[in-house]
Each structure stands twice: as structure tokens, then as C-alpha cells.
Amino acid sequence: MLTIGKLGEAAGVKVPTIRYYEQIGLLPEPERSAGNQRLYGAKALDRLAFIRHARDLGFPLEAIRDLLSLSDRPDQSCAAADIIATEQLAAVKARIARLTALKAELERMITQCAQGTIADCRVIEVLSDHALCADDHRAQTGSGAAT
Amino acid sequence: MLTIGKLGEAAGVKVPTIRYYEQIGLLPEPERSAGNQRLYGAKALDRLAFIRHARDLGFPLEAIRDLLSLSDRPDQSCAAADIIATEQLAAVKARIARLTALKAELERMITQCAQGTIADCRVIEVLSDHALCADDHRAQTGSGAAT
DNA sequence: TCTTGAAGCTATAGTTGCTAGAGTCATTAG
DNA sequence: CTAATGACTCTAGCAACTATAGCTTCAAGA
Ligand SMILES: [Zn+2]
Ligand SMILES: [Zn+2]
Ligand SMILES: [Zn+2]
Ligand SMILES: [Zn+2]
Numbered sequence: 297m298l299t300i301g302k303l304g305e306a307a308g309v310k311v312p313t314i315r316y317y318e319q320i321g322l323l324p325e326p327e328r329s330a331g332n333q334r335l336y337g338a339k340a341l342d343r344l345a346f347i348r349h350a351r352d353l354g355f356p357l358e359a360i361r362d363l364l365s366l367s368d369r370p371d372q373s374c375a376a377a378d379i380i381a382t383e384q385l386a387a388v389k390a391r392i393a394r395l396t397a398l399k400a401e402l403e404r405m406i407t408q409c410a411q412g413t414i415a416d417c418r419v420i421e422v423l424s425d426h427a428l429c430a431d432d433h434r435a436q437t438g439s440g441a442a443t
Numbered sequence: 444m445l446t447i448g449k450l451g452e453a454a455g456v457k458v459p460t461i462r463y464y465e466q467i468g469l470l471p472e473p474e475r476s477a478g479n480q481r482l483y484g485a486k487a488l489d490r491l492a493f494i495r496h497a498r499d500l501g502f503p504l505e506a507i508r509d510l511l512s513l514s515d516r517p518d519q520s521c522a523a524a525d526i527i528a529t530e531q532l533a534a535v536k537a538r539i540a541r542l543t544a545l546k547a548e549l550e551r552m553i554t555q556c557a558q559g560t561i562a563d564c565r566v567i568e569v570l571s572d573h574a575l576c577a578d579d580h581r582a583q584t585g586s587g588a589a590t
Numbered sequence: 591t592c593t594t595g596a597a598g599c600t601a602t603a604g605t606t607g608c609t610a611g612a613g614t615c616a617t618t619a620g
Numbered sequence: 621c622t623a624a625t626g627a628c629t630c631t632a633g634c635a636a637c638t639a640t641a642g643c644t645t646c647a648a649g650a
């Protein structure tokens with residue numbers, strides 16, 4: 297049995313994060329020691345490592361919740377899991393597309409600046425007027441999470 | 444003079460967002476009508492449009508605050524503005540790099556799945572074990588904001 | 591002029607995924 | 621036995637809004 301500190305170390309997750317996951321019902325309430333400290337077994341470690349890995353891949357916690365409950369039903373079709381992953385892929389692609397447009401615009405404004413005074417700064421000029429931009433990079437309905 | 448609704452419409456910013464910007468000191472407190480409603484002039488519209496455009500380009504509000512106060516001093520060197528933009532570009536590049544790694548991993552797991560049961564689902568398998576991943580995509584110290 | 595509906599006002603809480611504190615209790619190494 | 625960790629609960633804070641509640645003001649039609 298592991299204490300919360302050891303569990304966090306083993307899974308690469310900080311202790312308050314584990315308690316937070318428990319609070320939102322992503323991890324089950326563990327056993328407690330005589331002194332009221334949480335005690336975890338191998339199953340909890342697996343589950344936490346799964347969560348950690350899915351978070352690293354950018355899945356939002358709600359999606360992870362669904363994936364976890366799916367993985368508890370091994371005989372079912374995996375279509376639902378694949379759909380979740382596909383949606384996550386789509387979200388990642390959308391974010392890449394948006395960021396790539398931003399990158400181009402930022403590079404343009406930076407290279408065009410002649411490094412003089414603010415009055416002539418291309419960065420300030422472009423920020424003041426979207427018509428000076430090459431692409432349309434307006435933010436759309438952002439459904440995504442993930443850093 | 445514009446009411447808050449007209450201002451929001453003109454700048455493409457929602458009304459509560461304008462009030463939020465005022466609350467955090469990004470927009471100055473405007474005049475009020477006899478009935479206590481906010482009234483904005485052309486200067487406020489310019490400022491709000493600047494904020495909106497910078498937000499669209501992913502600048503965090505703190506950076507926008509700095510850019511705005513720079514743009515009020517037209518005779519100064521624009522080096523500080525260019526540095527802010529360059530930092531934003533670096534943040535965007537870092538996020539693209541990370542997301543590109545995630546995209547590859549997600550595509551890999553999705554295409555490898557044979558669409559059977561959860562017990563054999565490659566998506567679930569990979570999420571359970573990072574050793575099955577091709578790249579190291581672990582999240583690093585994310586300093587960024589920006590959607 | 592009255593009335594209705596849209597738009598404005600303030601203040602508070604919720605979103606996502608944690609992180610940081612305060613103040614207290616349990617465990618363990620020397 | 622004491623001191624140093626580590627764990628406990630609870631609350632608040634981050635970014636950048638969004639949503640709700642309950643009220644007042646405004647503009648236009650009947
Ligand atoms: Zn410049
Ligand atoms: Zn633009
Ligand atoms: Zn599958
Ligand atoms: Zn991995």
C-alpha cells in the first residue's frame with residue numbers, strides 16, 4: 297500500500313492534484329489508515345497513471361472520465377473510445393491551424409518593424425488595425441482545453 | 444457617443460467582457476449618462492479594438508496592458524513592444540511544437556486500433572502505457588496563455 | 591401618455607485544471 | 621522523545637471570461 301506522496305511520486309502527479317481528482321470523482325475514495333491517511337493499491341496507481349498520460353496527451357478531464365468508465369467494460373466495442381480520441385485529434389488539429397496562422401502574423405509584424413519609435417512601430421500599427429493583417433485569424437468557437 | 448452595446452458591436456466584444464476589462468483597469472472608466480449608463484467615444488473604441496485584436500493574436504491581457512501603455516508614449520523606442528511580440532511568437536511556436544507531437548501520437552493510436560473490443564483497443568492500451576508511445580510528449584513547464 | 595420590451599446596471603458565482611496557503615494531526619528517524 | 625517530514629481539511633487564487641439574478645433605464649409603438 298502506498299501513501300498519497302508515494303503514489304504521486306510513482307505516477308508523476310502532485311499530491312494536491314490527486315486529492316483534487318478524488319474530489320471530482322475521477323479517483324475513488326481510497327482506504328484510510330488508522331490515522332486517517334489515504335492508502336492506495338496497485339489499481340489506483342494504474343488508474344492515476346492512465347489519467348496522467350491522457351492529460352499529457354491533452355484530453356480534458358471529462359473525456360478521461362468517459363475513457364476510464366469505458367476501460368472498465370472490456371467486452372464492449374471500443375467505438376466510443378475511438379470517437380473520443382478522434383475528437384481530441386480534431387481539437388488538436390484545429391488548435392495547430394489557429395496557432396500556425398497566429399505565428400505567421402506575428403512573424404510578419406516583427407520582421408516588418410524598423411525598430412524605431414513607437415509612433416512607427418509595425419507591431420503597434422498592426423495591432424491597431426486588423427486590415428494590415430494578411431490572414432483572417434479571428435478566434436472562433438474554442439471548444440478545447442489542454443495546454 | 445456609444446452605449447456599451449454599440450461599442451461591443453463595433454469592436455466585436457461582448458458587453459460583459461467590456462465591463463470586465465474596465466474592472467481590471469484595462470479600459471478607463473467611461474463617462475456616464477444621466478441614468479448612469481456608460482458612454483464611450485472614439486478613443487475608447489480604438490482602445491477596445493486594439494485589445495480585441497491583440498487577444499485574437501493570443502497575447503495575454505498582461506502583455507496587452509503593457510502594449511497599451513507603450514502606445515501612449517509614441518516618442519519612445521519600440522524595442523519593448525517588439526520584445527513582447529517576440530515572446531508571444533516564441534510561446535506560440537512552443538505550443539505548436541507540443542501540439543504537433545500530440546497530434547502524431549493521437550494519429551498513431553487511432554490508426555493502430557482494429558476497432559474491436561475495449562480489451563484490444565489500441566487507444567486504451569496506449570493511454571495505459573506511455574512506453575507504447577513513439578515520442579516523449581510529457582507536458583513541460585507551460586508558461587503560456589492564449590487560446 | 592402609457593406600456594412593453596430591449597438594453598443597461600451591480601454583484602456574485604461558475605468555468606478548467608489545478609496550485610498555494612493556513613492551521614492541525616500522524617508518522618518516522620535519530 | 622523530539623524534531624522533521626508528510627498528511628489532513630478547508631479556503632482562496634490563477635486566466636479570461638461567461639452566466640445568472642434582480643434591478644433600473646431607455647426607446648418606440650398604441
Ligand atoms: Zn517595433
Ligand atoms: Zn489581424
Ligand atoms: Zn479502439
Ligand atoms: Zn505517451
